[in-house]
Amino acid sequence: xxxxxxxxxxxxxxxxxxxxxxxxxxxxxxxxxxxxxxxxxxxxxxxxxxxxxxxxxxxxxxxxxxxxxxxxxxxxxxxxxxxxxxxxxxxxxxxxxxxxxxxxxxxxxxxxxxxxxxxxxxxxxxxxxxxxxxxxxxxxxxxxxxxxxxxxxxxxxxxxxxxxxxxxxxxxxxxxxxxxxxxxxxxxxxxxxxxxxxxxxxxxxxxxxxxxxxx
Numbered sequence: 325x326x327x328x329x330x331x332x333x334x335x336x337x338x339x340x341x342x343x344x345x346x347x348x349x350x351x352x353x354x355x356x357x358x359x360x361x362x363x364x365x366x367x368x369x370x371x372x373x374x375x376x377x378x379x380x381x382x383x384x385x386x387x388x389x390x391x392x393x394x395x396x397x398x399x400x401x402x403x404x405x406x407x408x409x410x411x412x413x414x415x416x417x418x419x420x421x422x423x424x425x426x427x428x429x430x431x432x433x434x435x436x437x438x439x440x441x442x443x444x445x446x447x448x449x450x451x452x453x454x455x456x457x458x459x460x461x462x463x464x465x466x467x468x469x470x471x472x473x474x475x476x477x478x479x480x481x482x483x484x485x486x487x488x489x490x491x492x493x494x495x496x497x498x499x500x501x502x503x504x505x506x507x508x509x510x511x512x513x514x515x516x517x518x519x520x521x522x523x524x525x526x527x528x529x530x531x532x533x534x535x536x537x538x539x
Contacts, residue, residue: 333375336365336367336371336375337375337376337385338389339365339366339367340361340365340367340372340375340376340382341376341382341385341386341389342365342386343361343364343365344356344361344364344365344376344379344382344383344386345382345383345386345387346364347360347361347364348379348382348383348429349426349429352428352429353379353380353383353429353432356379358372358373358379361379361382378451380432380436380451380452381451383429383432383433384433384436384451384452384454384455387422387433387455388454388455388458390422391419391455391458391459391462392458392462394415394418394419394462395458395461395462395465397414397418398411398414398415398462398465398466399465401414402465402466402469408466408467408469408470408473408475409470409530411465411466411469412463412466412516413509413513415462415463415466416509416512416513417505417509419462419493420505420508420509420512421505423497423508424502424504424505424508427497430497430498431498433452433455433494434494434495434497434498435452435498436451436452436455437452437455437456437459437490437491437494438452438491438494438495439451439452440452440453440455440456456487456490459490460483460486460487460490461486463486463489463490464482464483464486467480467482467485467486468482474525474528475524475525475528476520476523476524476525476528477523477524477525478525480523485519485520485523488519489515489516489519492512492515492519493512493515496508496511496512496515516530517530
C-alpha cells in the first residue's frame with residue numbers, strides 16, 4: 325500500500341539521519357564519508373543520495389527533529405498556563421545544551437541556516453531554509469503568548485521577530501566564544517531582552533531572568 329511505502333521511506337530517512345548524526349558527533353562532518361554513513365544506516369550509497377543530496381542535509385534533518393520535539397514541549401507548557409518567559413528559558417536550556425555538546429557541528433548548522441536567508445552558496449543556497457523555518461516556529465509561540473497577554477504591542481510581527489531571535493542566537497553560538505552552557509544562556513537572554521525592548525507594550529518590561537542564570 326502507498327501508506328506503507330511512505331512509512332517505510334520515512335523510517336529509512338530517519339535511520340539515515342540518525343546514523344549520520346551519530347557519526348558526525350563522534351568524528352565530525354568532514355571526516356565522515358558517505359560510505360561510512362551508508363554502512364551504518366544499512367543502505368547503499370545510491371539510496372543514501374536518494375534521500376539526502378548531501379551530508380549537511382542529513383545533519384539538518386536530525387537537528388530539525390530535536391527542534392520539533394522542543395516545540396511540542398513548549399506548546400504543551402504554554403497551553404498548561406506556563407509563563408512565556410519561563411517557557412523561553414526552558415527552550416533555551418535545551419537548545420544551549422545541544423549547542424555546547426555538539427559545538428563542533430554548530431558552524432555547519434549555523435552557516436546553513438543563516439545562509440538560507442540570502443547567501444549565494446553555490447552548493448545549495450537553500451540547504452538550511454527548512455531548518456530556519458523550524459527554528460523560528462520554535463520561538464514564535466512564546467512571542468504569540470506574550471502578545472496575547474498584552475506584553476507586546478498589538479502590531480508586532482512575531483514571525484519576523486522570531487527569525488531575528490533565531491539569527492541572533494545562532495550568531496552568538498558561532499562567534500560568542502562561550503566556555504559553557506551558562507555563558508550561552510546569559511548571552512541569549514541579553515539578546516532576547518534587547519530585541520524585545522522595542523516590541524514591548526507601553527508600561528511592560530520583561531520579567532527578571534531566572535536567578536539560576538546569574539553568577
